[in-house]
Amino acid sequence: MKLAFKIAIRFLKSGKGQTLLIILGIAVGVSVQIFIGSLIQGLQKSLIDKTIGNSPQITVTSNTDDQTIKDYSTIIKELSELKKEITGISAAVDGPALISENNKNYSVLIRGLDLENADKIYRVNEKIYEGSKPTGDNEILLGRELKEELGVSLGDTVKVLTDSGQINELTITGFYDLKVSSINKSWMITTLKTAQNIFSLNSKVTGIEMQVKDVFKADTIAKEIDSKLGSNFKTENWKEQNAELLSGLNGQSISSIMIQVFVMIAVLLGIASVLAITVIQKSRQLGILKAMGIKDRTASLIFLFEGLLLGAAGAILGITFGFLLGYLFTKFALNPDGTPVVELYINAGFIGISAVVAVLASTLASLVPARRSSKLNPIEVIKNG
Incomplete structure (x- = not known):
């Protein structure tokens, strides 16, 4: 040889x-x-x-009549221990609202997030280009496009009307840019507690959002989560929503x-x-x-x-x-x-x-x-x- x-x-x-x-x-x-x-x-x-890099890849919602999730902290703990592939998990409260400003009505989505945990999913902290994230009650972040349409500045207040007829006055603490015009124009980001108060949810949430280590395994992980949680919950993943x-x-x-x-x-x-x-x-x-x-x-x-x-x-x-x-x-x-x-x-x-x-x-x-x-x-x- x-x-x-x-x-x-x-x-x-x-x-x-x-x-x-x-x-x-x-x-x-x-x-x-x-x-x-x-x-x-x-x-x-x-x-x-x-x-999908800065958005949830798996979302858990409720199939109950009021479409809310009780005792979400326990569920989050169980899911975190169930799958090590989950890199970020956070509760969310979502609800529609109207803003009346300059003789115009603006339809918005109030997003109450656990800002510390949600930052692993949305990277909100690094997307804030002016001001800071909400820390107290009735404080919000607005997107770049919504800020321009409303003509508001830091420290200004906006009044929002929910579908229950309740009017809430919220103080602007900062402005973000998620690089998606439709989101910047419609999302009002606030704390979980503020959103729960606005929509009278007490200690309940409307969804639990997750990101996973391998995005192409999201459907497999979602099936395991769905079988774990039972029929009162609905589990969706990005692959179902982004077939194209x-x-x-x-x-x-x-x-x-x-x-x-x-x-x-x-x-x-x-x-x-x-x-x-x-x-x-x-x-x-x-x-x-x-x-x-x-x-x-x-x-x-x-x-x-x-x-x-x-x-x-x-x-x-x-x-x-x-x-x-x-x-x-x-x-x-x-x-x-x-x-x-x-x-x-x-x-x-x-x-x-x-x-x-x-x-x-x-x-x-x-x-x-x-x-x-x-x-x-x-x-x-x-x-x-």
Whole structure:
């Protein structure tokens, strides 16, 4: 085996130009794999972050007549202990209201949140661009668009009318921007206690919201939660509510895999054809080596080692090219504000698998010339030159 390895290195060195071309071919294939795969993964991550990254991925509501949840603290504790995949969980009180201002009526949704726990889901603290979050009773946050429509400032008060006919005066402590115009225009965020008082819910809530570690397992986790809570509760997950988004993400993944497979097939065929020619080119040397006593198995190993070495060198160079392509893409494909159109997602596992696949494909491609070399007859090769 050691002898075969040394001969393989010598063969590769004797045809440096050919060896370099094969390595570059493998490197291009690996770099395309890594670039396309990382680009699509980055696009998927960006879409998920923008659509469901700052929103609940699982929501529990009540099926009772009053559609409220009692003793929610106990339920939250049970759910937190039930599934370790849950990264954020918070109670919420939601209710519609009207604001009459400037001779206009504005329909809003009052959202009472446990602001400390809800921040793990909505990232409210980092989205406040002016003022601060509510801490006392009858204090609220308004969205950027609603602020502009109402023409209000910090410390101003707004009067809201609920469906029960009750009028409440609320003080503005800050303004947020969740980057979604419809939300900024309709949500009034306040504390859980204030919302419970406004809608006369005492210690009840209207929902329990959760985020999970792996968003694509949200439906499985939701089913387990649903079976745990029973028929008085309804459990929904983002995959049910975003079927079109999910279909688009699946389509992107399939497209990425298909492109990578065809690229690797092209690389594999190229290596096999070049190494097959090498067998012909080196047939005289192989014939002499066999006449000197080298076994057929050793002759085959020479080309297997060539394939392995070419694949390893190509994979290393391909990873470098892939990172370079990704870097250049983030510098030239920019939004008007200067941010990259798509943030590349560097997945070490994916890159490692791409490199291993390239090495294996190169080694497999060398099986054809390896088999051919083992069948060479040394007497005929030397005789015919």
